[in-house]
Amino acid sequence: MPFFVTVLENAVGLLVAVWALPQVIPESISFTGDFWQLLLAGAIIGIINGILRPILRLLSLPLIVLTAGIFGFVLNVGLLWLADFFLPDLAINGVLPLAITTVILAIVHVIL
Numbered sequence: 001m002p003f004f005v006t007v008l009e010n011a012v013g014l015l016v017a018v019w020a021l022p023q024v025i026p027e028s029i030s031f032t033g034d035f036w037q038l039l040l041a042g043a044i045i046g047i048i049n050g051i052l053r054p055i056l057r058l059l060s061l062p063l064i065v066l067t068a069g070i071f072g073f074v075l076n077v078g079l080l081w082l083a084d085f086f087l088p089d090l091a092i093n094g095v096l097p098l099a100i101t102t103v104i105l106a107i108v109h110v111i112l
Contacts, residue, residue: 012042029092
């Protein structure tokens with residue numbers, strides 16, 4: 001059940017990012033899929049975060065401590081970029097939209 005909740009949170013976060021971000025930065029993010037592909041995107045982001053994130057956090061722990069947690073944010077941006085690479089329906093163009101989408105996903109995870 002917790003993985004399903006994570007998938008829904010990721011899907012809602014992507015939906016919010018796809019809706020809000022192009023209004024601020026034109027052509028920054030687009031999603032061409034339907035509802036099921038949005039859930040698939042949420043599942044892929046959840047799998048990447050569930051498998052790779054703990055391993056990479058452990059390996060980069062000295063950098064995270066040294067930068068007071070900022071490298072953890074960079075790590076999350078990199079994982080979102082990896083998910084963008086594997087999802088043909090999702091297109092995030094640029095580092096700033098990746099960072100803003102990461103913040104939106106984090107806010108949605110805190111709220112939900």
